[in-house]
Amino acid sequence: MILGTSSSPHHTARRSTQIIMQLVMLAAIPGLLAQWYFFGWGVVIQLALAIVTCVGCEALVLALRKKPVVFVLNDYSAVLTGWLLAICLPPLLPWWMTVIGCVFAIVIAKQLYGGLGFNIFNPAMIGYVVLLISFPAQMSQWLPVNGLAELSPSLLDSLSVIFTGFTVSGHDIEQLRYTIDGVTSATPLDSVRTAITLNNTYSDAINSPVFNGGLLASWGAGWGWISAFYLLGGIALIMANIINWRIPVSVLVGVAITATVLNLLNGDLYGSAVYHWFNGAVMVGAFFIATDPVSASTTAKGKVVFGALIGFWIVIIRTFGGYPDAVAFSILFLNMSVPLIDYYTQPRTYGHSTKNRAENSAEKRKKKSN
């Protein structure tokens, strides 16, 4: 028997980056299928376009940086970035906007910072925010969900709209956005926002057809199901030990507490916790984006603070800010705060006291300099 010697850590992870990324994508498939069912072929086209562009950009920059292209591409991180960016985009966004978003995500937010593991910000969210503040009009052109739409574009129509701006029969995206009632559709978050600026109440607003009605009245039609499927995928990721439960749970709790406090203060103006959970991108954000191991907090306590503050800011920016959804802004904002959070939440080293950490480190520094 050969007894080898090796240095710690002796317990090595059996999972490579590649496997983790693939499992995350696997877990995102139910949500993606739901999105495809409710929003049509545009979702799939955006996904393909984003993945191809992200991988292409990654390969190009890696070649310029004289890094091993195939080896690095094999970690699937660029594919995941493209995937996460694509599921945030309106399904019929013009193709060149998707490409710009991917270029920013990979070239500026990831590779210019040094590649995977060095990026301060979540690349997909940078790509999304660049698009959101550059093209606010196009980025809010979501189609009405399946069942509410007057025209539902086929695969060919979707391709044609994305690449030329018109369907085969000559409809443009504004016409596709008409619902059966002949009203241009808005997302659930948009419609509540508009209603409140028009001095209607929140409870009136959720009676509009973009909401499901029934038991979960504030659950957006289609959007609620998509969120639920992402929640399912997220829970699977926690069970498989790919992501830590602390971040998603504290995001959801942060959203719930902030929303409930506001809702109790004035139920006519502020949505409930369920409304915030199941509309927009909270579920995707909490389980798939905030949990990015590179840009999230790394300590146990830090993860809770990180997640809870994301949840808090999602509700605050959604309610009082200029944009209908705020998941991307909140995540980027907390990405920025991660070094600070990690600094103050360092775990206690076994055998050391937590008190007087500053003094301890000052002493250590003294000893070192001596």
Next chain:
Amino acid sequence: MSNEDNSQKDMFKDLAIQGLWKNNPALVQLLGLCPLLAVTSTFINGLGLGLATLIVLIGSNITVSVVRQWVPNEIRIPVFVMIIAAYVTVIELLMNAYTYNLYLTLGIFIPLIVTNCAIIGRAEAFASKNSVLLSAFDGLTMGMGFTVVLVLLGGLREIIGAGTLFAGAERLFGDIAAGWSITFYQGDTTFLLAILPPGAFLGMGLIIAVKNSIDAKLEKVQTKKNTVTIQRARVTTEV
């Protein structure tokens, strides 16, 4: 005599290289970034503020150099600031009189030229120690270096963000310039990010990156040349 001429010439050449490239106030010293990033949403805005800064810089450098013998060291900074402020006031009034629309567009950033670190930096580091002619030339090259970056960044942001170049030239050059605007692309989808403040930071970062990469290439060429000379020197020198 000719030797002195040569050294004078070298001095001017060195000043020009320092101001425009090696020690460019915007790209290397990173001074005066506040107006640089804030007003460069179009080519003409950049040019307007660049010219204003250039004139203030030449004037303040000359004046500081003239009075350098009489200014006590302890109160030099307030004196410099007052000199700069006087020039800025003159420029502001002139712009108000002759380029009123540009004056309105640039707004607070004209009076803020007073606080531009590049100007007081040159007064302190160069004009207070050198002759009038050299100081004036230093002001010119440093001002040019600053203006070039303003114009470059303004032009890039305008092309990407609004699809035009030289838009609003009549605000600076009068009515003859009304038709100078070039349109690159038209449409209701402009790339807003380039016009917004983040675009200024991104653009500035990319310009600095380009400059640094050019420098790195130049240095490579330089070291290659140097190694060749060293080899010959080793052969010929007696050890």
